[in-house]
Amino acid sequence: MSATPRSTRSKPKNPGSQSALRQLNQQRIIESLMGGPSTQAELARQTGLSTATVSNIVKIMLDSGLASTEPITSSGRRALNVRLNSNGAVAVGIDFGRRHLRVVLASLSYHIIAEESVMLPLGHQAEEGIQAAVVLLDKLLQDSGIERSAVVGAGVGIPGPIDRRTGTVAQGAILPEWVGINILQHLEETLRIPVFVDNDANLGAWSEVTWGQHTGVSNLMFLKIGSGIGAGLILNGAPYYGNVGITGEIGHATIHEQGLVCRCGNRGCLETIASTTTMIELLSRGEDRPLTPADIVRKALNRDPATLRVVDDAGLSVGRALGNVANLINPEVIVVGGPLAGLGDLLLDPIRRGLVRHAVPVIGETTTLTMSSLGDRAEALGAAALVFQHAGIRKT
Amino acid sequence: MSATPRSTRSKPKNPGSQSALRQLNQQRIIESLMGGPSTQAELARQTGLSTATVSNIVKIMLDSGLASTEPITSSGRRALNVRLNSNGAVAVGIDFGRRHLRVVLASLSYHIIAEESVMLPLGHQAEEGIQAAVVLLDKLLQDSGIERSAVVGAGVGIPGPIDRRTGTVAQGAILPEWVGINILQHLEETLRIPVFVDNDANLGAWSEVTWGQHTGVSNLMFLKIGSGIGAGLILNGAPYYGNVGITGEIGHATIHEQGLVCRCGNRGCLETIASTTTMIELLSRGEDRPLTPADIVRKALNRDPATLRVVDDAGLSVGRALGNVANLINPEVIVVGGPLAGLGDLLLDPIRRGLVRHAVPVIGETTTLTMSSLGDRAEALGAAALVFQHAGIRKT
Numbered sequence: 001m002s003a004t005p006r007s008t009r010s011k012p013k014n015p016g017s018q019s020a021l022r023q024l025n026q027q028r029i030i031e032s033l034m035g036g037p038s039t040q041a042e043l044a045r046q047t048g049l050s051t052a053t054v055s056n057i058v059k060i061m062l063d064s065g066l067a068s069t070e071p072i073t074s075s076g077r078r079a080l081n082v083r084l085n086s087n088g089a090v091a092v093g094i095d096f097g098r099r100h101l102r103v104v105l106a107s108l109s110y111h112i113i114a115e116e117s118v119m120l121p122l123g124h125q126a127e128e129g130i131q132a133a134v135v136l137l138d139k140l141l142q143d144s145g146i147e148r149s150a151v152v153g154a155g156v157g158i159p160g161p162i163d164r165r166t167g168t169v170a171q172g173a174i175l176p177e178w179v180g181i182n183i184l185q186h187l188e189e190t191l192r193i194p195v196f197v198d199n200d201a202n203l204g205a206w207s208e209v210t211w212g213q214h215t216g217v218s219n220l221m222f223l224k225i226g227s228g229i230g231a232g233l234i235l236n237g238a239p240y241y242g243n244v245g246i247t248g249e250i251g252h253a254t255i256h257e258q259g260l261v262c263r264c265g266n267r268g269c270l271e272t273i274a275s276t277t278t279m280i281e282l283l284s285r286g287e288d289r290p291l292t293p294a295d296i297v298r299k300a301l302n303r304d305p306a307t308l309r310v311v312d313d314a315g316l317s318v319g320r321a322l323g324n325v326a327n328l329i330n331p332e333v334i335v336v337g338g339p340l341a342g343l344g345d346l347l348l349d350p351i352r353r354g355l356v357r358h359a360v361p362v363i364g365e366t367t368t369l370t371m372s373s374l375g376d377r378a379e380a381l382g383a384a385a386l387v388f389q390h391a392g393i394r395k396t
Numbered sequence: 397m398s399a400t401p402r403s404t405r406s407k408p409k410n411p412g413s414q415s416a417l418r419q420l421n422q423q424r425i426i427e428s429l430m431g432g433p434s435t436q437a438e439l440a441r442q443t444g445l446s447t448a449t450v451s452n453i454v455k456i457m458l459d460s461g462l463a464s465t466e467p468i469t470s471s472g473r474r475a476l477n478v479r480l481n482s483n484g485a486v487a488v489g490i491d492f493g494r495r496h497l498r499v500v501l502a503s504l505s506y507h508i509i510a511e512e513s514v515m516l517p518l519g520h521q522a523e524e525g526i527q528a529a530v531v532l533l534d535k536l537l538q539d540s541g542i543e544r545s546a547v548v549g550a551g552v553g554i555p556g557p558i559d560r561r562t563g564t565v566a567q568g569a570i571l572p573e574w575v576g577i578n579i580l581q582h583l584e585e586t587l588r589i590p591v592f593v594d595n596d597a598n599l600g601a602w603s604e605v606t607w608g609q610h611t612g613v614s615n616l617m618f619l620k621i622g623s624g625i626g627a628g629l630i631l632n633g634a635p636y637y638g639n640v641g642i643t644g645e646i647g648h649a650t651i652h653e654q655g656l657v658c659r660c661g662n663r664g665c666l667e668t669i670a671s672t673t674t675m676i677e678l679l680s681r682g683e684d685r686p687l688t689p690a691d692i693v694r695k696a697l698n699r700d701p702a703t704l705r706v707v708d709d710a711g712l713s714v715g716r717a718l719g720n721v722a723n724l725i726n727p728e729v730i731v732v733g734g735p736l737a738g739l740g741d742l743l744l745d746p747i748r749r750g751l752v753r754h755a756v757p758v759i760g761e762t763t764t765l766t767m768s769s770l771g772d773r774a775e776a777l778g779a780a781a782l783v784f785q786h787a788g789i790r791k792t
Contacts, residue, residue: 163758170758219639231724235631242726243615243763249723249756254716264756320650324717325724327645328627330638360645360660362559362566367639 025049026057026149027193030089033067034108034152037083039074058082066150084108090146092154092193093384094133095200098122098175098227101129102377103136105144106384108152110211114140115380126169126181134190153194153390155383156187157203159228164245167197171264196386198239200224201248203382204372205232206239208335210385212374219331222372223250225318225347226293226338227277229270235329239389251275253321270321274314276339282310293339300346311343312350319354326359326367337372344371421445422453422545423589426485429463430504430548433479435470454478462546480504486542488550488589489780490529491596494518494571494623497525498773499532501540502780504548506607510536511776522565522577530586549590549786551779552583553599555624560641563593567660592782594635596620597644599778600768601628602635604731606781608770615727618768619646621714621743622689622734623673625666631725635785647671649717666717670710672735678706689735696742707739708746715750722755722763733768740767 025047032038032046040058044051061067066088069080090113093104102117116136120129141148158178161170167185169178187195198206205222208214220234229251233240240247251271252264259268272278276293283299283306284290291299299307322334334355340347348371356364372378421443428434428442436454440447457463462484465476486509489500498513514532516525537544554574557566563581565574583591594602601618604610616630625647629636636643647667648660655664668674672689679695679702680686687695695703718730730751736743744767752760768774 161756161758233725235636236634238632240631240725243728244726244758246756246759247724247726249759252723252756253720254754257716266754320653321720324646324649324720327648328643328721328724329629329636330640330643332639358650358662360557360642360648362557362640363642363645 022057022060022149024192025053026061027152029054029057029061030066030084030150030152033082033084034089037070037081039072039079039081041074041079043082061088066147088150089152090150091152091384091387092137093157093380093382093387094137094154095157095203095380095383096120096129096133096175096178097159097200101132101136102380103133103140104377104380104384105140105146106381106388108388110385110388112381113146114144115377116140117376117380123177126175126178126183126186129175129178130183130186130190133187137191148193151193153196153387154187154191155203155386156183156195156197157200157379157383158183158197159200159226159230161230161246161249162197162199164241170246194387194390196383196390198383198386199230199232199248200379201230202232202239202241203380203386204335204337204374204378205234205382206385206389207374207378207382208333208372209234209237210388211381212335212372212378214333214335217333219329220333220335221248221325221329221331222335222337222378223318223322224338225274225276225314225336225340227275229275229318231325233329233331250321250325253324255317255320270317273317279310279314283307294342297340297342300343308346311340311346315347315350316354319351319356320358322351322355322369323358323364326355326363330363331367333368333370335370335372337374337378339376341371341375347371418453418456418545420588421449422457423548425450425453425457426462426480426546426548429478429480430485433466433477435468435475435477437470437475439478457484462543484546485548486546487548487780487783488533489553489776489778489783490533490550491553491599491776491779492516492525492529492571492574493555493596497528497532498776499529499536500773500776500780501536501542502777502784504784506781506784508777509542510540511773512536513772513776519573522571522574522579522582525571525574526579526582526586529583533587544589547589549592549783550583550587551599551782552579552591552593553596553775553779554579554593555596555622555626557642557645558593558595560637566642590783590786592779592786594779594782595626595628595644596775597626598628598635598637599776599782600731600733600770600774601630601778602781602785603770603774603778604729604768605630605633606784607777608731608768608774610729610731613729615725616729616731617644617721617725617727618731618733618774619714619718620734621670621672621710621732621736623671625671625714627721629725629727646717646721649720651713651716666713669713675706675710679703690738693736693738696739704742707736707742711743711746712750715747715752716754718747718751718765719754719760722751722759726759727763729764729766731766731768733770733774735772737767737771743767 028047040054044054072081091106095102099122104115105113163170168182184197201224218237222232231248231250252269256268260272262269262272280291300311424443436450440450468477487502491498495518497516500511501509559566564578580593597620614633618628627644627646648665652664656668658665658668676687696707
């Protein structure tokens with residue numbers, strides 16, 4: 001297999017001004033240094049830049065504290081190795097939701113430098129979302145005193161399938177306004193840094209094995225229960241993307257052949273039974289305004305009988321679908337994330353009952369089922385980790 | 397990920413006589429030569445054997461045509477490289493079924509030297525099956541004029557899950573008499589060669605990407621429809637074994653929550669609807685004797701209405717389960733194998749309808765569904781290929 005996920009990236013199309021060019025060149029040097037310290041001569045060879053350009057940029061990086069030097073002996077001569085300072089280069093993680101946007105800045109040593117989330121209007125256009133992300137990113141960089149040129153790249157999570165053949169958001173996304181948009185190209189043109197796009201559930205999974213409690217787990221599934229239900233897969237230690245890049249669509253597992261019509265065009269899909277959208281519909285009758293996922297968590301913790309029943313029914317169906325999934329891919333760990341994570345065992349217990357009921361016994365017994373400890377930061381952290389993964393940086 | 401599957405192997409426990417020891421040492425030299433030609437000095441280093449032992453065994457191998465030599469210059473001195481003749485070393489593939497046993501001998505160049513299958517009594521004990529395999533293997537070797545010592549190893553397929561933590565056949569096997577048996581240990585003690593055990597559906601999948609028409613496909617699922625229904629997975633180019641080694645249990649996907657009780661203890665599993673066992677039950681009413689899978693194929697091809705209906709219903713249910721599977725792992729190709737392969741489109745068409753009906757549209761459209769071209773040889777060929785894989789030999 002290839003350890004490199006197929007999330008495409010490309011260089012910004014119009015480098016533009018001198019300063020933009022300098023920034024691009026600096027990024028190239030940073031990427032090269034992420035593989036380890038190098039002399040300026042080696043950097044010139046690795047990047048294809050002139051020695052004068054390398055020398056100029058390295059000087060700026062030393063001045064700004066992005067890098068430092070250490071004396072070595074190279075080919076019998078004394079030379080200076082340039083080393084990236086661990087907090088010098090920064091990865092950006094951006095998580096787009098149906099009505100929120102979160103941006104994190106993370107250091108190469110997997111330290112969170114800054115993070116912030118804002119609300120987005122329901123039904124917003126992709127352009128609005130991207131613009132809001134740029135504004136928030138610039139604010140975080142400014143607040144933290146970090147230059148744009150220190151940014152190695154940005155990972156971006158989208159709540160919907162990404163067709164890896166075209167790089168576009170595919171049908172079935174929770175953000176219908178984003179379907180068909182080449183998010184990668186849009187973002188690279190706007191941010192002028194390398195961008196890596198992935199599905200939010202894939203990023204959740206990647207987050208769990210990098211930032212989360214499951215570092216080192218080879219076969220993990222991250223199940224996100226929200227307005228939609230989707231899963232991200234880590235198989236044999238790497239994010240799994242399948243043939244066209246659309247995997248983990250467990251929300252469209254058929255539960256009731258003649259059930260409700262789903263947004264995907266099928267009937268009785270898991271999402272029609274267990275998404276927060278469905279739970280909200282069921283529980284908002286007679287209420288002044290529709291409930292929010294936070295209301296469901298609060299009411300269930302307050303032991304409201306109808307809420308408990310709706311959560312239990314949803315959990316059983318999720319467990320049934322997970323049983324079939326576990327029979328197929330036999331994961332070591334299944335992590336549940338999304339806005340209902342605060343329900344804890346109220347949601348995990350029926351899921352576990354459904355899983356054990358429908359899985360082959362030895363699989364039901366050996367699969368660990370747990371809530372995500374990363375909460376609503378999972379996707380943004382995974383997005384930042386995606387940048388490190390592309391640069392070949394593992395958490396140490 | 398690790399490209400090495402976790403099917404364990406160990407050296408025979410009791411080397412025994414001088415000739416058995418000679419055979420073990422020769423195997424060690426053959427395994428070493430499978431990595432490429434070596435001088436005798438290199439072989440001694442690689443195997444830990446004395447130069448005298450290496451020299452003796454290489455002489456026997458040269459005499460028997462197993463290997464040949466070629467002059468080279470090593471460290472400035474002239475030396476002889478020992479090279480394995482492509483038909484010199486042999487891998488054995490053994491496929492155990494509920495009532496059959498197949499053995500193939502294959503050369504390193506993926507050429508079938510000999511193959512034969514025999515019937516086994518229904519409900520036979522594991523010992524009987526293993527003994528029959530040893531007899532058949534010896535016959536094939538003798539008929540082909542191949543020494544036992546030329547055998548590099550044996551791959552073995554079992555129609556049931558293998559618990560990789562213990563190496564035993566797990567609950568849910570189509571051969572209930574084999575459950576709990578450490579097949580690996582039994583076979584190594586009997587055959588006195590390295591043995592690699594795997595589930596038959598995994599071997600079918602491996603066969604398709606090595607011997608079959610899907611060489612080079614990274615994400616493939618092999619679905620075996622027989623007395624049981626199981627799938628083997630090739631993910632990211634390697635056999636996928638999951639956490640405890642029990643994967644592809646699609647036969648136990650829940651189709652009807654309140655359906656028939658399945659041998660796994662659940663209800664309404666795919667196997668209770670679409671296995672040959674169920675089809676035979678449905679179609680044998682009023683017949684003098686139970687039908688065989690071959691009868692089903694014959695009657696369907698003769699357009700017997702009840703048979704066509706039963707096959708169609710089974711196919712639709714298989715397709716429904718495949719739709720959910722494809723939504724999860726987005727394979728490039730799904731290959732259907734097993735004793736009903738002769739049904740061709742009579743079985744593939746309803747499976748395709750079910751798949752398209754239940755998969756997310758883009759996945760339904762991009763997943764190739766096809767019958768295995770390897771027929772009932774898929775598992776035994778995959779078993780032989782498993783030996784090559786362990787030795788790091790790829791098909792050229």
